[in-house]
Amino acid sequence: MHFLGEVVSWFLSADNWSGVNGIPNRVWEHVQISVIATVIAAAIALPPALWLGHKRRGGFLAVAVVNIGRAIPSFAIMALFLPISIRLGLGLGFWPTLLALFALALPPIFTNTYTAVRDVDPSLVEAGRGMGLKEREVLRDIEAPMASPVIVAALRVSAVQVVATAPLAALVAWGGLGRYIVDGFAVRDNVRVLAGGILVALLSIGTELLLGALERRIVPHGLSRAAGELVPPPHG
């Protein structure tokens, strides 16, 4: 396997481990934009989703949000926002990509959180109220923990999708692991393209494992992951 041998030696080459175009810097850029996008999406999606789920209201919003997420390709968002970003003086690559990744991450988090909280067994919620818990305490102490397996699973799905989609950033002049794929393709360097693809895949798997570990810590014992209830994520 001559080609795979070249890919291996690409990974072993010292040149590819230092400088702006080195693997550490590109991974760091990739992680940076992915984390920021996912955290902002979670911060914006979680509070209203928890509250609407608790009130068992706004189901149409949950459906609409996930449908919109499915309907608009990330690349279209980048292309639409790019001229605006330049006009606002925000530059080329980072902000358009961040917005696209944010829009990709938000729908699964919002919809799954909403659905999970809403679908908590009403008898448990009633029991809580019967014991004199305030509404906030019902949400905090009963509904949120009960819904936590689905919520954390949604965060995990969003994060993995964001990591796998962030290579698009290279198309609008930002860094990240997409640089290897885009630049490699431009000079027909298939070794570099595949190496970039492998790195993206590894980072996605790493994200999956890391958040899986987090899931096991956060989710209360006795609650098995209800992965089957997860609303399918939009296509990147």
Added chain:
Amino acid sequence: MRTNRNGFLGAILVVVFALLLTACGSGEETGTDNTTATTAGSETTETTAANTVTDGPTITIGSANFSENALVAEIYAQVLESAGYPVDRNLNVGNREIYAAALEDGGLDLVPEYVGSALSYLGGTPTSDSAATAKALSDAWADAGITVLDPAPAQDKNGIVVRQDTADELGLSKVSDLEGHNDLTFGGPPECPEREFCMIGLQDVYGLSFAAFMPLDVGGALTVAALEGDEIQVALLFTSDGVISAKGFVLLEDDKGLQPAENLTPVIRQEIVDAYGDSLVDTLNAVSAELTTAELSDMNRRIGIDGEDPEQVAADWIAANL
């Protein structure tokens, strides 16, 4: 599920959002500059060479499958028609592999070519010297019964471009003027750092260095946006790109001859030249003598950016120049 009842509302929301998006999109488009150069004479002013040429083979004019090449072929066609030659158009044939083969086997008689690319296609090595490259192309194609006429000054090749304000501020008119301005950022296609005719040549031939290189696209919208937005100060675009004319960018002269010559040149089957003689050659050479890169850029802008009709653009150019 409860969401079933609300699915309808959700659908409406999605539709409204989609409409909003399209509204934004079309607003963006109509915002582009629509000023069209209104040239007076819409009809070609008939050149006097006259309708005397009646008997002889029909000249089938072909072109590559992009608008600039088809435009130049259209100019050839209109000029020959008004001089009385029987002309058949077969534009947008395909890429060089296709139209060059058609030219060699007689399916096409006349196409506009780019001297450097055509010479590379035939296995030669083009240089920045237009005349020498055209001569080499002529020699390379002679055996196949193809004649290369005079190259026009107009070229479509890699061009180093800056904004007008940058050019004014730093006094730039040639690529070598960039020497010493190491604080500028250069933007171009992602493959640029590894290409002789891009970053490597700029460093080795011109001795330039830039603050950074920004990987963008191949002479496309991203590069233009980056240059306009001052993300980059120096860009690689194609010399005849209509956007240079549209945005008022300044094309720096390749004074050290880094880029191989890509002059537009009529290439024609020898049997057609034999049939009609010097008057045909002179008619086409007269077109080449007048066609400049700036005019080509302007015509590309009218077609590609302003959406004008190529036949009209060709007729306007002929009226103004021949």
